[in-house]
Amino acid sequence: MKLSILAAVAVLSPVAALAHDGMHANDAYARSTNPKVGAVFMQLENHRQVACTLQGVSSDAAERVELHTHVEEGGVMKMTRIEDGIAVAAGQTHALNRGGDHIMMLGLAEPLADGDTLTLSMDFGDCGTEEVQVVVDNQREDAAPADHHHGDHQGH
Ligand SMILES: [Cu+2]
Known part of the structure; x- marks a missing residue:
């Protein structure tokens, strides 16, 4: 009898370890300076x-959700779509930050008001799909200096 209990414990442990596996979206917020775009x-x-690759995003809150990034062209930062x-x-x-990669919501169903919560369905392909809650904060300041485009190099 004791042997079978030990075997059951050994089988269960790896399952518990896998519970936190996957993709996580932390500190998600939305911002909008236009009633139709966020x-x-x-x-x-x-x-x-x-x-894992984020393939695409969908949401009931907008007609279209696109993946965007910024590229420099002749000294000017331009927003382009990631294919x-x-x-x-x-x-x-x-x-995903300002001046870098970001998610763009086009054709908003309603203007984004501070404190609103949006639900995004994020498609990570083989890594699965995650539902992510995003809080609207139109006042939030960017952590990165606006004149630097290397978002990964923020020192503080
Ligand atoms: Cu954009």
């Missing part, structure tokens, strides 16, 4: 052993 920022944490997804390496965090 942007979403967050920290994408990959707790998996493999790279091949946003990859997050195994065990790494990728920031």
Whole structure:
């Protein structure tokens, strides 16, 4: 009898360890300076052993949700659409922030008011789909200096 209990414990333990596996979206917030357009920022944490790519995002709050980034063209930062997804390496965090990669909501059903909560369905392909709650904070200041475009190099 004792042997079978030990065997059951040994089988259960790895399952518990897997419970926190997957993609996490931390500190997600949305901001809008236009009644029809908003942007979403967050920290994408990959707790998996493999790279995961954000393929696309959908939400009832907007007609279209696109993945965007900024590129410099002749000294001017321009927003462009990302076609091949946003990859997050195994065990790494990728920031979606102003001046860098971000999620763009086009054709908002309603203007974004401070304190509103949006639900985004984030498609990570083989890594699964995550429902993420995003709080609207139109007043929030960007942590990164506006004149620097290397968002990953924020020192403080
Ligand atoms: Cu954009």
